[in-house]
Amino acid sequence: MAKFLVLAVALLAVSSCSAFHRIIGGQEATIEQYPSIVQVEFSNLLGTTWSQSCAANILNVLYVLSAAHCFEGTTYSPRLRRIRSGTATRNNGGAINYIEREINHPEYRVAARFDADITVVRLVTPFVYSLQVQQGxxxxxxxxxxxxxxxxxxxxxxxxxxxxxxxxxxxxxxxxxxxxxxxxxxxxxxxxxxxxxxxxxxxxxxxxxxxxxxxxxxxxxxxxxxxxxxxxxxxxxxxxxxxxxxxxxxxxxxxxxxxxxxxxx
Missing domain, CATH: 2.40.10.10 (Trypsin-like serine proteases)
Incomplete structure (x- = not known):
């Protein structure tokens, strides 16, 4: 019998397949319901235009968890990604944090195209926690x-x-x-x-x-x-x-x- 999920680990606050996956059939939610979700905004090469294209999850004040395929590519650079937190509105409101670097899992794409599709991303400046911004x-x-x-x-x-x-x-x-x-x-x-x-x-x-x-x-x-x-x-x-x-x-x-x-x- 499968072992049911009964425990969780909270991280310390101090310490043809589509590549860009997809909410269909959804309903409106508030950021207070999901204060650990953040937007990942992509920029053009000049860094002048930004738009939400992926999402991520707050691990602690300096790190988020996301998909490795959101942080790779021939033109990828940390300066072309940023995080918007604390808002349910796409591309608006909340606070902006820039990215220092990403750590894509070393086994990403090894066993299969999207195996180990996971990355830990470090921010330049820390989150400020509130009712709308919380670690997951x-x-x-x-x-x-x-x-x-x-x-x-x-x-x-x-x-x-x-x-x-x-x-x-x-x-x-x-x-x-x-x-x-x-x-x-x-x-x-x-x-x-x-x-x-x-x-x-x-x-x-x-x-x-x-x-x-x-x-x-x-x-x-x-x-x-x-x-x-x-x-x-x-x-x-x-x-x-x-x-x-x-x-x-x-x-x-x-x-x-x-x-x-x-x-x-």
């Missing part, structure tokens, strides 16, 4: 996430599949359910250009129904179980697909690695 709680190392568990995505991503003009102006959330990892892997292997689902991933959606999911612009954001961060939005086939659930990085595979970087550097 992450799942303990090697916790087993059972099938059929009710989980939540939150973010500012597109609300219509394939239409980047539908990025949500406000924070949305949606309830979905975890899907058996082996079943998810088998389904993805039927695609002409399949993505490979590993043990370091969590699949979640409304299986054989569809209609709810994270979507483009939600990458790096949270998959919550009772406000415990169990997943980081990573990849999938389309959005809210009834056959192919969305896939998040399984945080429990990397908790010790995360704690080592965010609390010791």
């Amino acid at each position: 709680v992450i799942v303990y190392q090697d916790a087993t996430i059972p099938d059929g568990l009710e989980v939540v995505h939150a973010g500012w991503g597109t609300t219509v599949v394939g239409d980047s003009s539908t990025m949500s102006p406000v924070l949305l959330d949606t309830i979905i359910y975890t899907v058996n990892n082996n079943l998810c892997r088998e389904r993805y292997l039927t695609l002409p250009n399949p993505g490979f689902v590993t043990a370091n991933m969590i699949c979640a959606g409304l299986l054989d129904v569809g209609g709810r999911d994270a979507c483009q612009g939600d990458s790096g954001g949270p998959l919550y179980y009772r406000n415990i961060l169990v997943g980081v939005v990573s990849w999938g086939h389309g959005c809210a697909n009834e056959t192919f659930p969305g896939v998040s990085t399984n945080v429990a595979s990397y908790t010790n690695w995360i704690r080592g970087y965010c609390c010791l550097i």
